Amino acid sequence: MPPPSSDWSERSRDLSQLLARxxxxxxAAFATLYERSSAHLFAVVLRICRDKAQAEDILxxxxxxxxxxxxxxxxxxxxxxTWLTSIARNxxxxxxxxxxxxxxxxxxxxxxxxxxxxxxxxxxxxPGPLELLSRAADARALSNCMQDLSAPQRQSVALAFYDxxxxxxxxxxxxxxxxxVKSWVRRALMSLKACLERAxxxxxxxxxxxx
Numbered sequence: 001m002p003p004p005s006s007d008w009s010e011r012s013r014d015l016s017q018l019l020a021r022x023x024x025x026x027x028a029a030f031a032t033l034y035e036r037s038s039a040h041l042f043a044v045v046l047r048i049c050r051d052k053a054q055a056e057d058i059l060x061x062x063x064x065x066x067x068x069x070x071x072x073x074x075x076x077x078x079x080x081x082t083w084l085t086s087i088a089r090n091x092x093x094x095x096x097x098x099x100x101x102x103x104x105x106x107x108x109x110x111x112x113x114x115x116x117x118x119x120x121x122x123x124x125x126x127p128g129p130l131e132l133l134s135r136a137a138d139a140r141a142l143s144n145c146m147q148d149l150s151a152p153q154r155q156s157v158a159l160a161f162y163d164x165x166x167x168x169x170x171x172x173x174x175x176x177x178x179x180x181v182k183s184w185v186r187r188a189l190m191s192l193k194a195c196l197e198r199a200x201x202x203x204x205x206x207x208x209x210x211x
Contacts, residue, residue, distance in 0.1 A: 044089060
């Protein structure tokens with residue numbers, strides 16, 4: 001991949017480098033990319049589908065696509081956030097088409113400038129699913145928390161976040177309705193979040209006693 005343009009902002013150069021590393025299979029770089037771009041992309045998706053729960057589902061699929069396509073990002077063709085935004089928009093519009101509805105865009109004079117954070121202001125502050133999993137630095141803690149899930153929840157999360165399948169692909173592989181799979185994934189992520197937060201609190205408490 002060509003090096004980023006010298007007149008790009010620091011943010012653009014940073015995202016470009018993260019994409020390049022993610023394209024080689026660097027999961028840590030991908031987690032950082034998610035943290036630094038997900039607020040913007042969530043707001044972009046939300047402006048199209050206008051439903052928060054649906055936008056969260058679409059955002060998960062967006063980052064599955066990004067993980068798969070990161071190696072194909074060409075800095076000579078577009079800036080990283082422009083490329084990411086294009087994927088998010090296309091995925092959101094495709095989702096609406098599948099639901100046989102028409103995309104409804106919010107009229108705005110605001111430009112999608114590469115360095116603009118205006119979308120971030122409307123984004124959800126809660127950690128997203130990929131961020132949640134990336135926070136589990138302790139593999140043992142994550143493994144223990146996964147054991148608390150039901151078998152279908154474990155399988156659906158593993159297929160979605162470790163095998164990189166979309167919700168529709170997970171539903172097809174498991175032979176279950178799409179709505180059921182989405183419910184399993186959402187509930188599993190909520191359970192994992194609570195479990196990992198408890199584990200983190202225990203670790204912090206232990207560290208405090210040992211200080």
